[in-house]
Amino acid sequence: MTESLKSLLEQQAAAVAFKPPDLDAIARDNHRRVLRRRAVTALACAAAVAVVAGTAVVLLAPAKRPPDVLAEPRATDGVTWAVGSTIHDGDRTIEVGHPVRALVPTSVGFVTIDGGNNVFSVTNRGVTQIGQAVAVPSDGTEYVRLFSDPRGTLAGWIGVGPSSLVMQVHDQATGQTRSYEIGGAAPPVFFAIDDRTAYWRNAPRDGVFAVDLDTGAERQLASGDQARNLEIWSVENGVLVFSRDRQPRGNLTSIRVGRSIDDAREFTFSENAEASHAVRLSPGGAWLTYLLYEFNGPPQHDDVRAFLAQVRDADTGDLIRLQLPQPSFAVPVVWLDETTLQFLVLGPQRANMYTCRVPEGSCDVAADLPAAAVEGSNLVLPTGGWIGE
């Protein structure tokens, strides 16, 4: 026997005829994985993009149509989602007349984006086009996103201004859309709207700012390297959830919660676990929710053992035990009020919207989703995320 181990192994392997991989199956399986991720990614819209220059120029956009002024509060206790051109909002359905690719709620209605990136206001007065969004680079790809304050009447997006990309904010209470210029070519990064204040990164001015959307007055939250590495995931009632050292295209190994960038408590996730950046604070800022990825080993590789929807006390970090069905894939969607959270739950042969209450953790089915809703790219969650890829 003079053959080496290597050549014997080569001969053994070469003696076998393998079937080629099934590319169609790979495409189908990958599509299902993308859908799962989209369900997660759609939640990431708590992060937003917006920017205002130091001398923020506030422009009043001429309305192409009569403004859709409405002040009737929308019942916000029902779960919400959209399929096709229909918004499901609690017990009612709203036909908006265009395919909904992104959706955010406000206190008086919704704001949507269609397949052509046209932005619409949806209220009891009807459906009105209020602008056009553009895709901005994020994590190596480009997204169109909507942002809103569900307890207020404002919704925002990135649009095109006279000379650059601008943050545009529509007020459903007045019917006006304002544009906020950044004074540079780099696209703004819109983080969130909270109580008539927008949070964004202004790359040309190398800072992260909070801007009063009524007056244009701004407050700088971070500058220089700190601003470049700062990502704000959610702002509610003045409480911020953010990361100071987030890696591009990475999930979160820790988050910070506080009322300022420099005075915040850091929560670190356990070893071999990371959170999606779709971290959402409750309206009062007392609770936070996110989707946790538990890996079989070091999380740098795509080897997820489990997806866990978690809710924690934003002050103490105490974990709330949720009574969601098992096995299932549950995604926290949106807070309906300070103590009620909407979940999308996918399980064997079923898809449901659940509502869970904190701190008790009890959960109930709020709606059964039709099979068509969870196939393809049909289901749109009220998180502002784009489902049009």
Next chain:
Amino acid sequence: MVAQNWESFVEFVAARSSALQRAAYLMVGDVGLAQDLVQEALVKTCGAWPRLRDPGAAEAYTRKVITTTAMAWFRRRAWSAERASDRPPDTPAPGHADGVTDRAWLWQCLLQLPPRQRVAIVLRYYEDLTEAQTAETMNCAVGTVKSQVSAGLAKLRALVGDELLLPPESHEVVTS
């Protein structure tokens, strides 16, 4: 996945899937399981394709998924069908010591090794990975690779005897 990415992914599958299937087969000893492992690994690779960028990274990524998935499968499985044994397989009959018999004999001996030892040997001596690359692929420390390979080779020698030409314990070139 956009069309351009899909086309480059298909090119990668066409170019490298056979090699990946062969390595997977040597790790698990079963053609069907090897095909399933590669299929599953390619699904994950497809999902990760936009960030993998170059074919070398894609192959390393796919190989790691195959390896870690195989070892996870080994852990889940009772491993009763191929439990490691000190008893060597039947020795080939005298007069039939040709290449085919040698190969079959060595193959049977290799299948007697504990899974992690076999995986380490395949990665080191079939895939020609360094100890560091093997450790990265197996998601373990370099020291673990050394011990797994050493134990695997020792057992292989014990099973096949001294007649079979085995590779030296280490053939890495060390420079100072």
